[in-house]
Amino acid sequence: MIKVFLLLGSNLGNRAETLNKATELIANGVGMVTAKSSLYETQSWGKTDEPDYINQVIVLQTNLPARSVLNKVLAIELAMGRTREVKWGARIIDIDILFYGDDVIDEPGLVVPHPQLHNRRFTLEPLGELAPDLQHPVLKKTILQLKSELKDDLIVKKL
Template sequence: MTTVYIALGSNLENPGLQLQRAVDDIDSLPEVELSGCSKLYISEPVGPEGQPDYCNAAVRIETTLEPLALLDAMQAIENDHGRVRTVHWGPRTLDLDIILYGDDIIESKRLTVPHYQMHVRNFVLCPLLDIAPDLTLPDGRKAAALLAEVGTAGIEVVATKYPWL
């Protein structure tokens, strides 16, 4: 089993409920065991102006799925939630990003792990630290130190325990 961290985000069609249903969908996957779920956050959007705030969370899973098979499963869940990929960093019903896959460093056309911008996104780091407060990235950096550099401006907790709603 490999420990994997997945970031969740949504800013369309009842975002909190989208994330709660996505956690349930992830937990129901064969070869996946949910082992942690963060608080639910609201954050300012990154990307085009004029879009609604995001709901964000993170989960820790244990899985036997290989990275690309897990990516396919995450994209299938996104598609089931009505995800449409038209505007880069635009509004979306659901975004599921594999942030860490064990201690692996993956750089392929379809997948980059650790996630290439996790170190500058407090809406990824805050939920991640909820479920892994002592987390160290494969390159030796501490997630808590990265959050200290980025800060917590523009993000706040809206629910503390899953299920959030």
């Protein structure tokens, strides 16, 4: 079994309910969910005039290869009504693979660890809650160290 960390986010509709539904679909189709962070309300990143997000990190165990995990979470996004019209635009659901075990993957359409996770407070706060001592396999720093070096000053508050 591979330990996978996913970041969930929503800034449209009932955001908390959306994350719960996404977690349920992931548990039913991707792997057993073993941990969930608290919910964090986050200012919109990248396109800052959008509504605030609720973000959460979940941990799952799966036997699926990374590409299959990606395909399944993309299918879940689509089934939940995700559209991709504007980069960093508002979305009902966003699911990102943060870590897939200790693997480093750089393929077209699939880069793991997530290439921006170390720059984003909305990712590191919930990730740090679950795995502060987890070491980034490329940067060779723990999540706690990455949080301490963070320059992102967007407001991220635990709900």
